[in-house]
Amino acid sequence: xxxxxxxxxxxxxVLRGVALAAAAAGVLALCVGLPGLRSGLEESSADPLWRxxxxxxxxxxxxxxxxxxxxxxLARVGAWPWPRERVAALVDALGRHxxxxxxxxxxxxxxxxxxxxxxxxxxxxxxxxxxxxxxxPDAGRVGVLSGALDGFSCPAxxxxxxxxxxxxxxxxxxxxxxxxxxxxxxxxxxxxxILCHQKYAYPALALQGLGELAxxxxxxxxxxxxxxxxxxxxxxxxxxLGLTVPVDADGTSRIGYELPRSAFTAVSxxxxxxxxxxxxxxxxxxxxxxxxxxxxxxxxxxxxxxxAPGVEVHAQFMxxxxxxRLPYTPRAAPLLQAAFCALTAxxxxxxxxxxxxxxxVVLPLAGVLLALVAYVTHAVFLLQGGLWLGWxxxxxxxxxxxxxxxxxxxxxxxxxxxxxxxxxSSYLPEQVAAQVALxxxxxxxxxxxxxxxxxxxxLRNFSAYCEARPPEEAAALLHTFFTTAYRVVxxxxxxxxxxxxxAVMAIWNAPEACPRHPELALQAAEALVRxxxxxxxxxxxxxxxxxxxGIGLETGNALVGSFGAAERRTHTALGxxxxxxxxxxxxxxxxxxxIVVGPGAAAxxxxxxxxxxxxxxxxxxxxxxxxxxPAPRAEAEESGHGHIRLVA
Numbered sequence: 001x002x003x004x005x006x007x008x009x010x011x012x013x014v015l016r017g018v019a020l021a022a023a024a025a026g027v028l029a030l031c032v033g034l035p036g037l038r039s040g041l042e043e044s045s046a047d048p049l050w051r052x053x054x055x056x057x058x059x060x061x062x063x064x065x066x067x068x069x070x071x072x073x074l075a076r077v078g079a080w081p082w083p084r085e086r087v088a089a090l091v092d093a094l095g096r097h098x099x100x101x102x103x104x105x106x107x108x109x110x111x112x113x114x115x116x117x118x119x120x121x122x123x124x125x126x127x128x129x130x131x132x133x134x135x136x137p138d139a140g141r142v143g144v145l146s147g148a149l150d151g152f153s154c155p156a157x158x159x160x161x162x163x164x165x166x167x168x169x170x171x172x173x174x175x176x177x178x179x180x181x182x183x184x185x186x187x188x189x190x191x192x193x194i195l196c197h198q199k200y201a202y203p204a205l206a207l208q209g210l211g212e213l214a215x216x217x218x219x220x221x222x223x224x225x226x227x228x229x230x231x232x233x234x235x236x237x238x239x240x241l242g243l244t245v246p247v248d249a250d251g252t253s254r255i256g257y258e259l260p261r262s263a264f265t266a267v268s269x270x271x272x273x274x275x276x277x278x279x280x281x282x283x284x285x286x287x288x289x290x291x292x293x294x295x296x297x298x299x300x301x302x303x304x305x306x307x308a309p310g311v312e313v314h315a316q317f318m319x320x321x322x323x324x325r326l327p328y329t330p331r332a333a334p335l336l337q338a339a340f341c342a343l344t345a346x347x348x349x350x351x352x353x354x355x356x357x358x359x360x361v362v363l364p365l366a367g368v369l370l371a372l373v374a375y376v377t378h379a380v381f382l383l384q385g386g387l388w389l390g391w392x393x394x395x396x397x398x399x400x401x402x403x404x405x406x407x408x409x410x411x412x413x414x415x416x417x418x419x420x421x422x423x424x425s426s427y428l429p430e431q432v433a434a435q436v437a438l439x440x441x442x443x444x445x446x447x448x449x450x451x452x453x454x455x456x457x458x459l460r461n462f463s464a465y466c467e468a469r470p471p472e473e474a475a476a477l478l479h480t481f482f483t484t485a486y487r488v489v490x491x492x493x494x495x496x497x498x499x500x501x502x503a504v505m506a507i508w509n510a511p512e513a514c515p516r517h518p519e520l521a522l523q524a525a526e527a528l529v530r531x532x533x534x535x536x537x538x539x540x541x542x543x544x545x546x547x548x549x550g551i552g553l554e555t556g557n558a559l560v561g562s563f564g565a566a567e568r569r570t571h572t573a574l575g576x577x578x579x580x581x582x583x584x585x586x587x588x589x590x591x592x593x594x595i596v597v598g599p600g601a602a603a604x605x606x607x608x609x610x611x612x613x614x615x616x617x618x619x620x621x622x623x624x625x626x627x628x629x630p631a632p633r634a635e636a637e638e639s640g641h642g643h644i645r646l647v648a
Contacts, residue, residue, distance in 0.1 A: 008618055011344065011463070012353075012408075012412055012613070012628060013410070015408045016349055016352060016405060016408055016410065018408075019314040019404030019405050019407070019408045020191065020345050020348075020349075020401055020405070021455055022399055022400075022404055023400035023401035023403075023404050023456075024143060024341070025399060026216045026396070026399075026400045027393050027396045027397045027400060030396060031551055032435030032525055033109065033594070038139075040183060040184040040185050040390060040543070041068065042379065042390060042391065042392035043185075043187070043189055044183070044185055044187065044303075044473055045133070045181050045375065045391070045392075046188075046189075046303065046379075046382060047303035047304075047597075048263070048540075049382065049383060050256075050257040050258065050303040050304060051303070051304060052216065053257075053258050053383065054257065054258065054259065054260040054263075054304060055260075055332050056377050057258055058258075058260060058263040059263070060263060060265060060318050061259060061263050061264050061265060061529070062265050062281075062285060062419070063285055063286065063318075063322055064264065064265075064269065064285065064286050064288055064317070064318050064319055064322075065265045065266070065267040065282055065285045065286070065287055065288065065359045066097075066264050066265065066267070066288050066290070066311060066312070066315060067090075067094065067266075067267055067268075067269050067272060067287050067288065067289040067290075068267070068268055068269060068290070068291075068292045068293075068311075069265055069289070069290065069291040069293060069297070070159075070268055070269070070292050070293050070296065070603045071293045072267040072268050072270055073268050073270040073293065074293050075270075076270040076274075076409045077273065078272050080291060080293070080296045083112075083113070083117045083173035084108075084112055084113065084115050084117075084407075085114040085117045085374050086114075087118055087433035088114065088118040088120065088121035088275075088643045089115040089119075089121075089273060090116070090269055090272060090289070091122065091124075091127055091274055092121055092124070092125070092442025093127055093272045093273055093275070094272060094282065094287045094289075094531055095125040096125065096541075097272065097277050097281070097282040097283075097515050098127070098282045098283035098284065098285075099125075099207045099285060099286070099456050100212060100213060100284045100285060100286060101126045101128070101210075101211075101286045101287070102125055102126060102127045102128065102209075102286075102287045102289065103128050103147045103205055103206070103208065103209035103212065103286060103287065103288050103289065103314070103621025104127065104128065104129040104289045104290075104389060104636075105130055105176075105178055105288065105289065105290035105291075105310055105311045105314055106128060106129060106289065106290070106291065107129065107130045107132060107143075107165060107166070107167055107178070108129060108167045108168055108171050109142050109143040109165050109168060110168060111168040111169075113172065115128045115171060116130050116170065118170075118171060118172045118464070119171055119173075121331075121363065122171065122174075122307050123141070124490045126164035126211065126212045127174070128147070128175060128208040128209055128212075129167060129168040129171060129173065129174075129175050129176075129205075130176065130178035131143070131145065131146070131147070131165065131167060131175040131176070131177055131178070131202075131588075132164060132165040132166075132177065132178060132179055132197050132294055133161035133162065133163070133164045133177050133179045133292040133411070134161060134162055134165075134200070134559045135159060135160070135162060135195065135303070136162050136163065137162035138162060138163070138543045138598050139161075139162045139247065141161050141163050141166075142162055142164070142165045142166065142481070143164070143165060143166030143167050143168060143169075143172070143444055144166050144167065144168070144169045144172040145164060145172070145175070145197065145200075145202065146167065146168045146174060146175045147171050147173075147175040147176055147177075147201075147208060147614065148200040148201060148202055148221070149201045149202070149203060149220075150193075152194075152221055152222075152223070153199075153201075154199060154200075154201050155194035155225075156233065156251065157221050157225075157233060157234055157251055158192075158194050158195070158196050158201070158251040159192050159195045159196065159250070159251040159252070160195075160197065161179075161197045161202075161376070162197075164350075165195065172254070174615060175202075175204070175205075175206060175208070176202070176203055176204055176205030176206070176207060176209070177192075177195055177204055177205060177207035178205050178314070178632045179192060179195060179196070179204075180300055180310065180313070181252050182300075184340075185301070186259075186300075186301045187267060187300075187301040187302055187303060188255070188301065188302055188313050188368060189206055189252055189254065189255060189257075189302070189303060190245055190248075190252040190253060190254055190255060190425045191206070191313070191317050192204065192252050192253075193207055193236055193245045193247065193252075193253050194207075194223075194236065194247075196222065196253075202315075203219060203221060203490050205314060205322070206314045206317050206318045207219060207221070207238065207245070207409075209288070209318065210238065210241060210243070210286065210318060210321065210322070210486075211238065211239070211241070212286070212356075213241060213286070214334055215443070217486065218627040219238070219288040220238070220239030220240065221236055221237065221238060221239065221534060222236070222237040222239070223235070223236055223237075223247075224237065226331050226525065227624070228331070228332055229332035229538065230329065230330040230332060230387065231242045231330065231331055232248060232328040233247055233248050233249040233329070233331065234247040234328065234331065235247065236248075241324065242323070243321055244324075245321060245322070245326065246326055246327075247327035247328075248328055248329050248457065249329070252405040253317075253321060253326055253328070254326060254327040254328060254388060254588040255313065255316050255317050255531050256314075256316070256320040256325050256326055256327050256386065256472060257302060257304050257316055258316075258319075258320065258325065259304045259316060259319055260304075261304075261305075261312065261314075264312070264315055264319075265281065265285075267281065267282075267372060269289065276447070284514045286318065288311055288314055288315055288318070288342060288515065290309055290310060290311025290314075291309070291311075292309040292311065295531075297309050297311075297585055298310040300313065300314075301391070308608060319598060320515065325386055327382055327385075327386045327387070328386065328387070328388060328390045329389075329390065330387050330389070331387075333388070333389050333390055334389075335395050336389055337389070337390055337393050340374060340394040341394050341397045341398075342376075344370050344394065344397060344398045344401060345397075345401060347366065348363060348366060348367070348370075348372065348401055348402055348405050349405070351363060351366055352357075352405045352408070352409050359405075359406055359409035359410065359413070360406055360409075360410055363402045363403050364403060364406055365401075365405040365411065367398045367399045367401065367402020367403065368399065368402075369394035369396075370394075371391075371394075371396075371399050372395075372403070372570065374391040374394040374398065375391045375396040376391065376394060377391070378390060378391035406570045407647060415489040426607070427439050427544065440622075445561065445562070445563055446557075447559040447561025447562065448510075448559070448560060449557055449558070449559055449562060450509060450558065451509060451555065451557055451561055452507045452508060452509045452510045452517070452555070452556075452557075452559075452573060452577065453490070453492065453494075453507065453509060453517045453520075453553070453555045453601060454505065454506070454520035454521075454552075454553070454554050454555075454558070454577055454578050454580075454581040454606050455504075455505070455506040455508075455509040455519050455521050455524060455525055455528075455551060455552075455581065456504075456505050456523075456551065456552045456553075456578075456581040456582050456584070457485060457503060457504050457505075457506075457528060457549060457551045457552075457585065458502060458503035458504060458548070458549070458550050458551075458585050459478070459481060459502045459503070459510065459547055459548075459549060460547065460548045460549065460550050460588075460589065461544065461545045461546065461547050461548065462469050462478070462547060463502070463503040463542060464544050464545070465541065465547055468541040468544060469541065470585050477535070477536075477537070478502055480535050481502075481504075481532065481535065482499055482526070484531050484532060485504045485506070485528060485532075486504075487531075488502075488524055488527050488528045489524055489526075489528075491527075492520045492521070492523055492527065493508065493517075493519075493520050494506045494507065494508045494521065494524055494528070495507055495508070495510070495511070497571070497573060498570075498571075498572055498573060500560070503585070505573070505578070505581075506524070506571075507522075507558075507560065507573050508520055508521050508574065508640070510558075510560040511560060516604050517555070518555045518601045518604040519604075519605065519608070521553055521555070521601070522553060522595075522597070522601070522605060522608060522630070524595060525551045525553050525595050526595065526630065528549070528551065529549060529551065529594045529595065533549075536548075548594065550583030550585045550586070550588030550589065550595055550596075551585060551586025551588065551594060551596070551599045551600070552582060552583065552586070552587070552588070552596055553576065553581060553584065553595065553596070554577050554580045554581040554582070554584060554597070554598030554599075554600050554601050554604075555600040555604055556575070556576065556577035556578075556579060556580070556598075556599035556600040557575060557576075558573045558574060558575030559573065559575055560572075560574075561631075567594050570587040575586065577600065579621070580598050580600070580618065581598065583618035583619055583620065583621065584597070584598050585597040585601070586625065587616065587618070587627065588597040591613060591627070593629045593630075595626070595629065595630050596627055596628070596629060597610055597628040597629065598625060598627065598628070599626050599627075599628070601626050601628075602626075602628040608631065609630075609631030610628040610631065611629050611630070611631060612626055612627070612628055613627050613629055614626065614627065615627075615630065
């Protein structure tokens with residue numbers, strides 16, 4: 001059972017499935033276990049897109065006018081905070097210049113002289129000031145909240161505040177919250193259009209100001225959940241304005257930073273107080289007042305600037321809402337991400353199953369490209385349709401799946417090559433099998449010239465033996481001979497290069513270096529004679545010569561390598577040395593010796609006591625050679641295991 005389970009796990013399809021499942025689990029673990037990864041990496045990835053958008057020419061935004069309490073205002077009017085009477089004068093001045101609504105990105109939590117004058121100005125003009133909320137349940141509470149929506153029941157999807165910093169009671173009228181929503185990198189990319197506190201709903205300052213465009217003091221908001229696949233989680237319908245605010249599942253709305261700072265019309269607060277405002281500049285506009293002077297204004301990181309005045313965040317949100325271009329996450333986003341992941345898995349598996357592919361390079365590269373496709377798709381939908389599809393999960397899946405499948409394919413390749421090597425090593429020398437398993441076949445000669453020792457051993461009279469005995473018996477004997485020869489040659493540092501009929505050819509000093517190769521080859525020949533004597537039949541069939549072994553041994557230069565077409569190749573040794581060894585084996589019959597040594601080997605075996613038997617012209621060769629036999633070790637005798645002759 002365990003073996004079957006192990007074999008099942010090693011199947012390519014199963015391993016690839018495990019890799020994809022592990023990638024999906026890894027993405028889930030990262031997104032759930034590290035929520036800051038999404039808000040930090042994914043959210044910030046849109047920043048370059050907004051910078052690209054704002055770099056293009058834009059029309060001037062005149063519906064929302066920025067009134068800056070800037071350095072010029074401080075120099076001419078005085079240090080901040082200004083007396084409340086001076087703020088009241090600014091409110092009246094904005095009213096005289098035709099502002100439809102006034103939105104102050106400022107809170108007045110402390111009672112001060114002049115509050116009555118400011119309250120009176122607030123009663124004369126559509127003025128909305130800021131108040132801050134804290135989402136922590138045990139946060140403190142300062143001032144008096146105002147601006148709650150009548151008849152609005154807070155849905156569970158909206159954020160709930162615990163504490164607040166509101167305004168003094170005298171100014172607690174029609175306020176809007178200016179609570180910033182920071183991502184993990186500190187940047188403000190979202191705003192909570194509605195915050196709930198003790199079952200009351202408090203709109204953002206921007207909504208309060210825009211509400212004045214429909215009817216003075218008449219902001220009406222209705223919440224309805226999204227229904228279609230490309231709807232947001234919910235909609236906020238702004239009464240008579242006919243505007244809708246998309247709300248994501250976390251109760252926030254995204255801000256589309258599509259306008260550069262230069263597109264907003266701005267005027268210094270000092271110029272407003274002095275009446276130096278161009279005619280018609282503020283007519284029917286929302287005057288958004290905020291402190292921008294260095295050291296006094298609230299600055300926050302945004303996709304466009306590392307330190308942007310908070311008033312610009314409100315301006316971007318208001319302009320986006322008026323133009324109907326607030327981005328949001330559609331309800332179908334998770335399904336679209338899952339579909340992309342499925343497509344990614346299909347593409348990667350298809351690439352993984354392709355043969356002759358460099359999976360270690362192709363698959364990771366494909367993963368990077370697919371992650372890039374996920375990001376580009378996300379960017380196109382965001383900029384063209386205002387849909388935030390999300391790319392991080394699909395992108396991470398593409399990368400992790402690609403790496404996982406690359407690892408699987410690498411492991412499968414190693415297993416396949418190991419299996420191939422083991423199979424090839426039973427047909428080829430081990431060193432050669434290892435090389436063949438790692439390279440593509442070619443049709444050229446791949447060989448090197450080396451000095452080698454060649455042993456050619458043949459079973460004499462085996463052909464006649466095969467005629468007289470069943471083929472199974474002959475095959476068993478030949479198999480035993482081959483096995484014995486392999487064992488003996490390997491034990492003496494040689495390589496059994498090939499089987500030739502009922503003969504074997506072994507070489508030394510190739511493909512790996514082998515010092516003392518002539519000596520080792522001679523020792524192997526002598527050992528082979530002894531070993532084979534024990535496996536040959538005791539009696540020859542009637543009328544046949546007994547089986548015997550003949551060995552030719554020679555040392556010299558030869559070409560060792562692969563030969564033949566790319567489709568069918570062989571690994572062998574070629575050259576005169578090999579031919580001489582074959583002819584020497586044939587001479588063992590005439591010289592009545594199981595071993596005959598050539599002159600090349602004898603020259604390097606001066607201490608072996610070889611005995612010269614004269615010069616002979618070998619078959620097929622043109623010049624005679626001096627042949628040698630091993631030193632006398634025994635008188636010629638007939639062994640009970642066949643005829644093995646040692647010449648005295």
